[in-house]
Amino acid sequence: MVTQKDVAELAGVSFITVSRVINGETNVKEQTRRKVQEAIDKLGYAPSFAGQVLNSGRCNTIAILTPIPFYQSMRTFYLMQLISGIEAGCRKNHLDLLLGFAPEAGTDSTYDYLRPYRQKKVDGIIYVGLKQIPEEMIRELEVRKLPCVVIGDRPESDLVSWVDTDNYDAGYNTVKNIWDHGHRRIAFVGLRKEVYNANVIDRERGFIQALRDLGADYDPEDYIIRTDFDSPDLNVEVREKLKSFKEKPTAIFCCTDSCVPATVRGIRELGLKVPEDISIVGFDGFINSTYFELNTATNPQPLKEMGEKAMEILLHKIKKPSSEKETAVMKVPFQEGESLINLVHHERRHRGWRR
């Protein structure tokens, strides 16, 4: 490996002068600088990461840590888009990104996922939640004094900052939007209670409250279909639940776009059409025409911006470890789509299927 010493020797100066040139210090004679620079170019010298870390205590690396599995599910889009925001922040600040994998239920528990942080291999962590941040991790953050920002959940600990979207609000507004399109019976495709996901729970709360406030003539809780992301039986679950309703919904609000295709399939299996018989509104903004035939109304989360915001907060904390916990709540806009129709124009059809 080429070191400052090698460069110094070739240039006929001491190694400290090389260091000065590398760091762009001003107190070097122009002629010397040129000499050194030539030697650097000739040898292809670049300052070693290890030496710098040892000195500065910073390794200019941050970790993105997540329990989201890297499968071919739409959930990975959530992660991917966050990463693209985080990566933008890294670029700007000359940081590198370490990819960490937090344990998921059913995963190899012997895997020591905290090792890199114990070793101080990163300056900070962005934890992409959706699952709760593990207790032992919080303890580690405390011991190592590692800055951490969570995305998609709101941990109470003072040790972690977070960036989240206003899911209650977005859920509420979505229902209001659907209602404004003339729909009076709206169902919700949500998650089973045992699946922890603070975001979806909030969307569901918004769904329920909006319908109550709007004066719906049914109990919204009765129109919640509970399933799991990527469930292979999602279509069946939707279909059977739909069958069981006395009064059929004219619109379904899916807690995430991941559930939209299977929900549509379930509806079609009943011989019904989307959106003519049932309108669909999703959440997250994953669906696009590249892989789904229906232009879907949804609530696109500002994931890239969330990633960027998380980076910003993390950098504050890295630069000033004494700084306070920061939090940020971002709005989710509603986005129209062909999957949500205005009911007045289609009333006859709906009457038909309600019977």
Next chain:
Amino acid sequence: MVTQKDVAELAGVSFITVSRVINGETNVKEQTRRKVQEAIDKLGYAPSFAGQVLNSGRCNTIAILTPIPFYQSMRTFYLMQLISGIEAGCRKNHLDLLLGFAPEAGTDSTYDYLRPYRQKKVDGIIYVGLKQIPEEMIRELEVRKLPCVVIGDRPESDLVSWVDTDNYDAGYNTVKNIWDHGHRRIAFVGLRKEVYNANVIDRERGFIQALRDLGADYDPEDYIIRTDFDSPDLNVEVREKLKSFKEKPTAIFCCTDSCVPATVRGIRELGLKVPEDISIVGFDGFINSTYFELNTATNPQPLKEMGEKAMEILLHKIKKPSSEKETAVMKVPFQEGESLINLVHHERRHRGWRR
């Protein structure tokens, strides 16, 4: 930060004894070891990454470097699944994964994507190709003596090993399979010539050669629809090209599953049905029922295995830098699906649309 010195002080030994305990050396009295271990536990000491790197010259980190953008396109599934294989290898070998971003056309060219490698921040690189590995990167590999394995392309340089699938073979076999289902006019959805993708080019070559060998009564080259991944107009391009054919194909082989949904849409826009009027076969194995309504015949690439194989090769090279370039070609199996029908059973229908 807690260092060996702190532990040594608390345990009343010299710091070198702490080092010995950490590294599990045998020449430490059991009683001393216990004393030291207690101090370690009490202080939550873990050996600092920086110190170890400086000493060993190894940073126990490998990079995955790719020009594939992190958007919500199916192409990211390719990357995701590779990563899951690579990650498995990292886990086994106590390595960490650095996520690198190679420049894509149209990207910020001021971004110094090679910095981490110049700094020796990683022990090796896995480059996920599909685009050619940049020349300046090969030069960097040479200067830094950095091991590198490419996935999805076959660079000639002796400096890089590679793992790839046999795309010519898979393309050839796919056509043969479709032919065996009774189809005699098969089209191909491929990429425009200016889009570099060695894999797809090989699939196309297989497509052409198979039809020639099978004695097709048309020139396969006339039945190639050229587009780009994720093109928003893919359906239009397919539709218009289909219209232009005198003799209509009864089956379409898509160079990647990414193109399947839009291809299906294009077909439907002509009032035709999949698979009744036109069968579809894809490639890669991205399509699944979670987000696409049609169970699609395809050629699932063994991506996870490829990632694992790449890791294996990379580790060889890291452990023994003098070792030779290694290459691996993996088979792609054909997978039946409802989107490909046996033509004899549906002949009437097909006659109908051919007219």
Next chain:
DNA sequence: TTGAAAGCGCTAACAT
């Protein structure tokens, strides 16, 4: 079985 000294590549602080 334990410790002292040197050195990995770099920079900050202090000479010259």
Next chain:
DNA sequence: ATGTTAGCGCTTTCAA
């Protein structure tokens, strides 16, 4: 403007 010294946390070598 340039060089010397010391030290970051660790391991290797040599000494006790």
